[in-house]
Amino acid sequence: MIALSAAIAIGLSAIATALAQSRIGAAMAGAIAERPELVGSAIILVAIPETMVILGFVVAFLITALKTVTK
Amino acid sequence: MIEKMAKVEILGLKDIALDAIDVIHDLGTLHIEDLTERIGSMDTKRVSRMEMDPKFAEHEGTLNNLRAKVGDMIRELQPKVDEMAPEDVATEYKGIWSDNVEVMISRIQTMLQEVERDTRDTVERKSDLLVELSRLEKYAPIMGKVQPLADRVAKMTDMASIALIIERKYKAILNYLNEEISKITEGECEIISSDVDDESTAALIVFNRRYLKQVHEFLAVQDVNQVRLPSDLSKKPIDEAVGEVRARIAQIPSEIDEIDSRLVGVTDKYSVKLIAARNAIHDRLEAMDAVPKFGQTDQVFIISGWLPEPDVDPMEKALTDKFGNKVVMTVVDIREEHEAEDTPVALHNNPFTRYFEILYLLSKYPRYGTVDPTIVFAFFFPILFGMMVGDIGYGLIIMVLGWVVHRKFIDKPLINMAGFVMTIGGAWTIFFGAIYLEFFGNWITRWLGLLNADGDLDKYLLGSKNSIFKYPLDRIEGFTFMLAVCLIIGWVHMGVGLVIGIINGRRENNLKHSMEKGGLFAVLTGAMMIIAKFGMAWWPAWLAYLGALLVVAGIVLAGMGAGFGGAIEGIVGMGNLFSYARLIAIGLASVIMANVANQILLKPPMSGFGGIVVGILMFILLQTLNIVIGVFSPSIHSLRLHLVESFGKFFEPASVRYEPFKKTGGEE
Numbered sequence: 001m002i003a004l005s006a007a008i009a010i011g012l013s014a015i016a017t018a019l020a021q022s023r024i025g026a027a028m029a030g031a032i033a034e035r036p037e038l039v040g041s042a043i044i045l046v047a048i049p050e051t052m053v054i055l056g057f058v059v060a061f062l063i064t065a066l067k068t069v070t071k
Numbered sequence: 072m073i074e075k076m077a078k079v080e081i082l083g084l085k086d087i088a089l090d091a092i093d094v095i096h097d098l099g100t101l102h103i104e105d106l107t108e109r110i111g112s113m114d115t116k117r118v119s120r121m122e123m124d125p126k127f128a129e130h131e132g133t134l135n136n137l138r139a140k141v142g143d144m145i146r147e148l149q150p151k152v153d154e155m156a157p158e159d160v161a162t163e164y165k166g167i168w169s170d171n172v173e174v175m176i177s178r179i180q181t182m183l184q185e186v187e188r189d190t191r192d193t194v195e196r197k198s199d200l201l202v203e204l205s206r207l208e209k210y211a212p213i214m215g216k217v218q219p220l221a222d223r224v225a226k227m228t229d230m231a232s233i234a235l236i237i238e239r240k241y242k243a244i245l246n247y248l249n250e251e252i253s254k255i256t257e258g259e260c261e262i263i264s265s266d267v268d269d270e271s272t273a274a275l276i277v278f279n280r281r282y283l284k285q286v287h288e289f290l291a292v293q294d295v296n297q298v299r300l301p302s303d304l305s306k307k308p309i310d311e312a313v314g315e316v317r318a319r320i321a322q323i324p325s326e327i328d329e330i331d332s333r334l335v336g337v338t339d340k341y342s343v344k345l346i347a348a349r350n351a352i353h354d355r356l357e358a359m360d361a362v363p364k365f366g367q368t369d370q371v372f373i374i375s376g377w378l379p380e381p382d383v384d385p386m387e388k389a390l391t392d393k394f395g396n397k398v399v400m401t402v403v404d405i406r407e408e409h410e411a412e413d414t415p416v417a418l419h420n421n422p423f424t425r426y427f428e429i430l431y432l433l434s435k436y437p438r439y440g441t442v443d444p445t446i447v448f449a450f451f452f453p454i455l456f457g458m459m460v461g462d463i464g465y466g467l468i469i470m471v472l473g474w475v476v477h478r479k480f481i482d483k484p485l486i487n488m489a490g491f492v493m494t495i496g497g498a499w500t501i502f503f504g505a506i507y508l509e510f511f512g513n514w515i516t517r518w519l520g521l522l523n524a525d526g527d528l529d530k531y532l533l534g535s536k537n538s539i540f541k542y543p544l545d546r547i548e549g550f551t552f553m554l555a556v557c558l559i560i561g562w563v564h565m566g567v568g569l570v571i572g573i574i575n576g577r578r579e580n581n582l583k584h585s586m587e588k589g590g591l592f593a594v595l596t597g598a599m600m601i602i603a604k605f606g607m608a609w610w611p612a613w614l615a616y617l618g619a620l621l622v623v624a625g626i627v628l629a630g631m632g633a634g635f636g637g638a639i640e641g642i643v644g645m646g647n648l649f650s651y652a653r654l655i656a657i658g659l660a661s662v663i664m665a666n667v668a669n670q671i672l673l674k675p676p677m678s679g680f681g682g683i684v685v686g687i688l689m690f691i692l693l694q695t696l697n698i699v700i701g702v703f704s705p706s707i708h709s710l711r712l713h714l715v716e717s718f719g720k721f722f723e724p725a726s727v728r729y730e731p732f733k734k735t736g737g738e739e
Contacts, residue, residue, distance in 0.1 A: 062550075
């Protein structure tokens with residue numbers, strides 16, 4: 001159950017990040033085609049949803065750490 | 072830091088306006104203010120935009136034509152600009168430049184005539200040869216395919232043939248042609264085809280010579296691409312023509328080489344002159360373009376703009392020396408530390424911090440009167456980067472690569488800056504690698520015998536497994552400790568941003584702005600005091616309660632400063648703290664990947680020699696991938712933490728960058 005919880009924590013957040021990044025990435029690719037100077041902002045904007053998967057990873061790691069503690 | 076600027080107005084007698092513009096252009100320090108809007112809003116009609124006299128406009132047209140011609144010459148001769156000595160170009164530039172535009176135009180025209188005289192024949196001949204080569208190279212494969220077919224036809228004297236070239240995707244049209252030409256020739260026809268390449272097919276239509284005219288007429292109507300040889304080859308038998316085409320294809324490159332060697336001499340002779348002419352034309356046109364931004368009355372010209380404070384005296388001196396009291400410069404207002412939307416911003420940082428101005432590729436400059444955060448970026452960016460990568464081996468590679476890039480690309484400012492930032496990031500990576508005692512993963516701890524049979528850190532050089540502070544600091548086992556460290560770093564990093572926000576508010580005499588930032592800082596501090604209670608049992612409860620009070624007070628203060636938005640920002644700010652968890656999360660992913668690579672090397676998936684080879688290959692592949700990811704991902708996340716979490720708390724972008732009216736040295 002703990003392993004499943006950890007998998008859900010990282011899995012769902014990774015899917016959410018992927019969906020967000022795909023949309024931002026597509027929009028920014030279009031924007032850069034029009035205005036190449038936006039490439040810097042694009043990198044930052046694409047990186048923003050990564051917070052979700054990073055926090056998901058942290059939670060998953062803490063869940064597995066909990067498993068170690070409760071052993 | 073942001074350079075202090077002075078707003079100046081230069082007035083002088085109109086008949087020396089162009090000379091005054093030349094002096095200002097030479098000095099290259101004045102950021103021109105376009106007076107169009109100000110003049111438009113004036114009640115008086117005595118001041119108008121400065122206009123070029125018609126003769127001046129005529130010169131502008133001539134200069135534009137010369138620019139196009141010089142550009143064509145440069146494209147044809149392709150001089151090696153990088154290898155030119157700047158002083159040679161400067162000397163030629165002085166020879167071409169003249170305050171009198173007509174003289175300058177005449178000098179450039181004379182030079183261009185010389186270049187044209189020396190290059191006209193060779194350049195035209197080269198161009199013709201390139202066209203011929205391109206055409207023959209197109210014919211050669213087609214003729215090669217048609218030749219064996221044509222040879223057979225040649226033996227039948229009463230038969231004629233026509234060669235066609237067809238796109239392969241329309242190859243089916245050959246069946247249609249066969250049917251139609253069979254009707255025309257009453258069955259005395261055959262089409263033979265062969266693919267030339269992936270895109271085209273060559274076909275030979277063989278038919279009774281009696282129907283030659285009708286077949287030609289039919290093909291003309293069908294708009295089929297017939298292979299027509301150059302006129303000098305068209306009357307020759309196809310095998311002879313093929314031989315000649317091949318011979319020409321072999322011969323033309325040597326003719327082009329010969330022309331190129333002659334052109335090298337011409338290029339050597341004129342390249343510096345051409346580049347200097349290009350620069351001079353560019354600068355002259357830029358000066359002309361600036362004229363409509365100035366103002367004038369019947370007698371006086373008016374130039375308004377901004378100067379960095381140290382450049383005020385040199386400008387005044389240059390104008391006085393040249394024009395005496397016919398031109399007067401007035402310092403309108405020394406802008407110091409107050410809001411100024413239209414003041415252009417120039418940065419003046421020390422040589423170390425200047426490399427970190429690379430940040431402003433992603434962001435505008437900070438607004439005039441606010442704090443320049445370059446130094447914050449220079450301090451925190453490499454630290455956050457190093458903390459995420461944290462490996463002595465990776466750090467050495469990143470540092471060496473960064474330094475090589477920095478030294479190799481001295482003349483390319485952007486890459487040069489990136490190399491330096493990478494070098495400092497690499498140094499911090501080594502520092503944190505020493506704290507984590509990681510060298511390409513867990514090699515050092517393995518060699519020191521600190522790992523157990525499962526590859527986990529079991530022994531410590533300082534402290535024990537249960538100690539809070541121990542060495543080495545294992546990122547996997549000490550995850551929660553590192554998480555706390557990340558939150559503290561986040562508090563400091565965001566706190567610095569908020570303190571700058573408070574200073575900006577004070578500089579702008581905006582108490583509410585300072586209150587908002589102060590409130591946000593109180594919320595962050597309070598949140599940390601509460602979180603500490605969850606992480607450390609010994610943390611006094613009263614400090615946690617005090618933290619709760621600080622959070623509430625901070626939200627109220629932020630709300631008083633910036634309304635409902637400020638209060639919301641206070642709550643969101645607490646969430647921003649957890650964004651710093653990426654400092655450990657990304658590093659953890661990196662170290663686990665490195666350890667997996669090590670594990671594969673030590674325990675390959677196969678036995679025997681094959682296993683060793685696979686293990687080594689997998690190790691190299693994974694470690695390389697890890698280093699590449701280790702450069703990009705932490706860079707982007709460190710940038711993001713600056714631009715979103717920290718700078719987002721205080722940064723106010725400038726609307727205008729300082730761009731002085733100066734001789735640029737030409738367009739690149």
